[in-house]
Amino acid sequence: MDVEEKYFSNISFRERAIFEGAISMAALFHQFIGTPVNEKTAKNLEIAISDSLKLQPAIEKVEVSIDLRKIKQANTEFNYISLSGDMLNAKIHSKINNSLAIIRMEFIEELNYPLIYVEDIVNYDSIDI
Amino acid sequence: MDVEEKYFSNISFRERAIFEGAISMAALFHQFIGTPVNEKTAKNLEIAISDSLKLQPAIEKVEVSIDLRKIKQANTEFNYISLSGDMLNAKIHSKINNSLAIIRMEFIEELNYPLIYVEDIVNYDSIDI
Amino acid sequence: MDVEEKYFSNISFRERAIFEGAISMAALFHQFIGTPVNEKTAKNLEIAISDSLKLQPAIEKVEVSIDLRKIKQANTEFNYISLSGDMLNAKIHSKINNSLAIIRMEFIEELNYPLIYVEDIVNYDSIDI
Amino acid sequence: MDVEEKYFSNISFRERAIFEGAISMAALFHQFIGTPVNEKTAKNLEIAISDSLKLQPAIEKVEVSIDLRKIKQANTEFNYISLSGDMLNAKIHSKINNSLAIIRMEFIEELNYPLIYVEDIVNYDSIDI
Numbered sequence A, B, C, D: 001m002d003v004e005e006k007y008f009s010n011i012s013f014r015e016r017a018i019f020e021g022a023i024s025m026a027a028l029f030h031q032f033i034g035t036p037v038n039e040k041t042a043k044n045l046e047i048a049i050s051d052s053l054k055l056q057p058a059i060e061k062v063e064v065s066i067d068l069r070k071i072k073q074a075n076t077e078f079n080y081i082s083l084s085g086d087m088l089n090a091k092i093h094s095k096i097n098n099s100l101a102i103i104r105m106e107f108i109e110e111l112n113y114p115l116i117y118v119e120d121i122v123n124y125d126s127i128d129i
Helices: A003-008 A013-032 A042-053 A068-073 B003-008 B013-032 B042-053 B068-073 C003-008 C013-032 C042-053 C068-073 D003-008 D013-032 D042-053 D068-073
Strands: A059-066 A088-096 A099-108 A113-123 B059-066 B088-096 B099-108 B113-123 C059-066 C088-096 C099-108 C113-123 D059-066 D088-096 D099-108 D113-123
Touching (some): A042 A059, A042 D042, A113 B003, A113 B013, B013 B099, B013 B113, C013 C059, C042 C059
Antiparallel strands (some): A059 A088, A088 A099, A099 A113, B088 B099, C059 C088, D059 D088
16 A cells, blocks of 8 residues: 555645654653653653654654753652653654654743644755755 | 744644644544543543543544444453554544644554544635635 | 462452552553643543543442642643643542452642552451441 | 651551552553554663653562564554553562562453463561571
8 A cells, every 4th residue: 555645645745744743742742741750760761752752654853851950849759750741842853755844842831831833844945955 | 922923823724733633633542542441431431532632722623433343352351441543533623714634543454553644624715605 | 261369369358459449540640641631621531530440350439530720720821731640639449359448549739749548448347237 | 747657557568569569560551551662662661661660659670571572463564563561561579668569460362451460479577588
């Protein structure tokens, strides 16, 4: 089966780059929120999250940063916390042909919300070389 | 803060409808996979999933169908199973201004994969009334 | 296969009631944390959580209460929040033969932690009738 | 606050070891089921799971093994799968004072179910030295 032809020919490369990046960013949030984490395990958890999401279609790079200050502030009797949206900052690069979408998740204090948005889109055809 | 202006003015309404629908479909998968379910609780779980995802930005309608035959086939000693991707079929309508994206998740046997794709996009400007 | 004999004959009924209740309470936390919820959907989400966990072995009753004041306080630009441990209060009754364990999850402000503990254990043999 | 005294004095050390191990095993299942994984990322995912669960109270050791043959069998068009219960084998050591509980999760084909049970309990007082 030609998956591209059958399921994705109704949207542009740029649209599909946005689409696949959005899927992976929501996967990041809903899969890993609730995971026990502290200052010592945060770095390895970031890497495991990145490695798992890079397996998804079109994903080229995943940068996740867990806010260590928030872990410290939230600190509990038991010396770890559950990963929550306000301590996550992430950037996902998804690329379909010549279109690269950079999807961002960032906790916006003013909105009290981990906003997911398209930070940038690069069309490689438009770059002078 | 004008969220639309600040974070979403770099993409079209059509692109943002695709974007928001993709986020909610991945949320559906990664939030609810693993939930205990059987034939009696499937209907209410579908409704709870739909109600929770309709809260997300731009989401107008969420139809989730859990395959009861797969629940029966998978049936275990303990009379329930964990919700998995091969028993989910879902459709999400996300709408930004005049652009409606219909996002679909469907388990494709040939791919052995719960594929998420854009089933249709409707531009209301192009509809004769 | 006699599952009870093969896998559970090394612990008492009282211990198994505690064991199964603990499993379901952790399932509640790690499965549903992150779910979008607001004041209107909280009640149905509580019911869906309860219905799904009651499917697990030994579980007789599941009472979940999502703190609506915390939802209001946490309220965001987008009129919903992600379910988190500080807004959950739950009680699970698990029963093996004559032993009933009541497992509790409660957010303890002083610990800044959603503590899971055994609230009570009832041995029906010891009750005068 | 003396958490032990206030919340855990109604159960024995042995019971609490069982209790805490059960919580962490269910956390393992419900937190990580659905995570994208393939043969290359499985080892690091096992470590991240282990590191996160070892943060929970009483947990001394967490051994997780993802069945690579099942990953191969399940293999999809996209060269990764979603972690599911039938490919997980795990052992958690939880210890309260002199009581060590070894909690096991194992997919039992005959039951078609990822069974969680108490594999062994060791009371250090009873060991001759």
